[in-house]
Amino acid sequence: MRQKSDDKDTLNRYSDHYSGYAGLPVLVGLHTMSEAKAKGLAVQEVVRRLKRLHWAMKRLHGILVGRIASTSIYEIKMAFSLHAHYCAEHVVGIASRIREMREPPYGLDEAPDAALDLFFDEVWAAPDLESLLLGIYDFAIPGICAGFHALLSDTNRLFDHPTYRIARFASLEFGDSSDYGRKALDCLVPPEKQVAFASWRNLLTDILSVSGGIDGTSPKAQMELTRRYSLTPHSYQGAVRRDERFSDPYNMGVNAEALLFDPTIPPLPKVLMLYFKRMREIDVPEMMSSILSEVEGKPWEYYRDMTRQLWDEARHAMMGELGFVSLGIDWTDIPFNITWSNSLNTQLTPLERHAVLFTIEQGLMPKKNGKENEWEIAVASANKLSSLIQDFDWADEILHARIGRDWLVPQLGSQAATLAFGNVAWSKVLVDWRRWKDEGLTEHRNWWPPIYRAACERWGIEPDSALLAYNTTYENTRPDLKQIAE
Numbered sequence: 001m002r003q004k005s006d007d008k009d010t011l012n013r014y015s016d017h018y019s020g021y022a023g024l025p026v027l028v029g030l031h032t033m034s035e036a037k038a039k040g041l042a043v044q045e046v047v048r049r050l051k052r053l054h055w056a057m058k059r060l061h062g063i064l065v066g067r068i069a070s071t072s073i074y075e076i077k078m079a080f081s082l083h084a085h086y087c088a089e090h091v092v093g094i095a096s097r098i099r100e101m102r103e104p105p106y107g108l109d110e111a112p113d114a115a116l117d118l119f120f121d122e123v124w125a126a127p128d129l130e131s132l133l134l135g136i137y138d139f140a141i142p143g144i145c146a147g148f149h150a151l152l153s154d155t156n157r158l159f160d161h162p163t164y165r166i167a168r169f170a171s172l173e174f175g176d177s178s179d180y181g182r183k184a185l186d187c188l189v190p191p192e193k194q195v196a197f198a199s200w201r202n203l204l205t206d207i208l209s210v211s212g213g214i215d216g217t218s219p220k221a222q223m224e225l226t227r228r229y230s231l232t233p234h235s236y237q238g239a240v241r242r243d244e245r246f247s248d249p250y251n252m253g254v255n256a257e258a259l260l261f262d263p264t265i266p267p268l269p270k271v272l273m274l275y276f277k278r279m280r281e282i283d284v285p286e287m288m289s290s291i292l293s294e295v296e297g298k299p300w301e302y303y304r305d306m307t308r309q310l311w312d313e314a315r316h317a318m319m320g321e322l323g324f325v326s327l328g329i330d331w332t333d334i335p336f337n338i339t340w341s342n343s344l345n346t347q348l349t350p351l352e353r354h355a356v357l358f359t360i361e362q363g364l365m366p367k368k369n370g371k372e373n374e375w376e377i378a379v380a381s382a383n384k385l386s387s388l389i390q391d392f393d394w395a396d397e398i399l400h401a402r403i404g405r406d407w408l409v410p411q412l413g414s415q416a417a418t419l420a421f422g423n424v425a426w427s428k429v430l431v432d433w434r435r436w437k438d439e440g441l442t443e444h445r446n447w448w449p450p451i452y453r454a455a456c457e458r459w460g461i462e463p464d465s466a467l468l469a470y471n472t473t474y475e476n477t478r479p480d481l482k483q484i485a486e
Contacts, residue, residue, distance in 0.1 A: 015033040015034045027158055030157040030158050039156045040154075040156035041154050041156070043102065048112075049147065049150075049217065050151075052112050052113065052116065052215050053147050053170075054095060054108060055116065056214050057094075058087070060083075060084075060136070060140050061087035062124070063124045063132075063140075064080040064081075064083055064084035065307065066124065066236055067080060067289075068084075070237040070238075070239065071129060074243060074246070074282065076129070076184065078314045078317070079181075081310055081314035082177075082314065083177045084307050084310070085307050085311035086173045086177060087307075088300075088307040089308075091300055092300060092304050097162055112216075113216060115208075116211045118207055118230070119139075119140075119204065119207045120140070121227070121230035123204075124230070125229035125230040125233070127229055130197065133184060133188060133189055134189060134197055134200065134201060135204060137180075137181025137184060137185055139208065141178050142178050144174050148171035149167075149171055152164065152171060203228055210223060236290065236293040239342060240283075240342040246338070247335060248445060250441040251335035251445060252442075252473060252475070253444035253473050254446060254447055254448045254470075254473065255472040255474050256273045256276050257369070258472045258477065259470060260274070260374070261368075261373070267377050267381035271381050271383050274374060274378060274390060275327075275386070276320065277374075278320030278323065278389060279320025279324065280317075281314075281316040281320070282317040283337075283340050284314075285313050286338075286341035287344045288357070292306055292307060305407065308403075312399070319392075319393070322385070322389075328458055329455060329458075333450070334447050340429070343429035344429055347428060348425055348429065352422075354404070354407075355422035355425050356425050356426045356429075357422075358401075358404035358409075358418055358419070359419055359426060360422075361400050364401075365401060371390075371393060371394035375387070375394045377390075431474050433473065444475075446470075448470055448471075452467060
């Protein structure tokens with residue numbers, strides 16, 4: 001026995017002191033020899049954990065996109081857009097890895113654990129923003145983070161390097177999400193307010209205890225679980241809500257495109273309209289959330305691509321926000337209309353909504369009044385920030401047009417058929433300018449003069465009297481400058 005112990009000690013010392021040529025790191029720096037011989041999970045256990053994380057991110061993705069339209073707070077809409085994008089991307093990466101690990105049938109469309117599924121049912125059905133945020137940012141995302149950190153700690157970086165890379169990248173992005181979520185909770189559901197949600201937190205804790213945590217590595221508790229909010233399954237709510245900073249939401253009193261593409265108007269004032277158009281794109285994530293929530297049965301790559309576009313449009317809105325802030329302009333003085341996203345969500349089918357979006361995107365491709373022209377206006381304005389914003393906005397829009405060609409056009413037969421279908425669908429929800437005014441929903445206030453005057457003050461120039469008098473509305477013209485039929 002003594003001899004065997006000595007042999008083991010000798011081998012350990014040899015491993016500990018083993019080095020590469022001229023002292024180069026062994027195993028390309030992934031592990032020391034001692035670490036590499038001691039660490040590692042079997043393929044079956046890696047797949048088991050990955051399947052749970054895969055399912056958790058699919059469910060979380062559905063919750064995040066599903067609550068964008070009905071969540072009123074602008075910043076939370078933007079956060080949900082980003083964190084849903086992370087989920088969609090990593091679902092694809094994990095599914096690809098699982099398919100490499102000799103595990104058919106893969107079972108990627110089935111819940112790996114009933115309690116885990118119950119947890120996400122409850123979060124999805126949370127009746128208010130506070131309980132929803134607690135479910136997402138105090139439980140779901142930290143649990144996903146913990147699962148990836150455990151994989152990083154337990155798996156062998158040499159044997160299972162593909163999984164190590166996936167876990168390393170995912171832990172970084174979900175770590176960022178968790179950090180944001182903690183700050184969001186501190187702002188919206190601080191500890192003194194969380195006392196009122198003690199029973200909700202206890203229920204989620206119990207469900208995850210029975211499930212063994214998100215990744216199933218914790219001991220599983222034995223207890224009876226009773227549904228609370230998910231007793232009545234939550235359904236998607238497409239009606240758009242925005243917080244109190246978004247006033248006069250039916251206002252269509254300033255036609256941005258008519259000013260933007262008027263060749264007689266100089267470039268610099270048009271920067272304001274570019275910022276307005278970018279921030280107005282808050283309505284695209286609101287609308288796309290309804291497509292992602294209501295279209296079922298597509299390959300996950302469809303949801304990945306569409307969520308990428310949803311996040312891009314959220315980025316564009318924040319680019320516009322940044323533009324106004326850079327000029328010291330209070331964007332809450334500008335009405336951002338909700339009727340496009342709200343009408344599409346509540347009046348059209350998902351297929352019609354996507355076709356309307358595609359029709360608009362294709363209309364942005366021509367040089368005369370499309371994205372390239374917007375970029376040229378920004379460059380001519382000599383406003384560096386606007387130029388950079390439009391540069392990336394244009395690049396993103398090229399991608400979005402391709403996403404439509406990849407997923408929508410084959411479904412409708414041809415690009416011409418898709419555009420015709422989209423135009424018909426768009427005509428169903430055209431601006432009802434007069435009715436909104438007659439019903440007292442808005443006066444279509446002309447917000448342009450004070451905003452333009454404030455910008456001129458920041459730029460140190462005198463306002464142009466003709467531009468101060470600009471008063472073209474959307475009463476008879478669509479945003480693509482086509483006339484609205486009487």
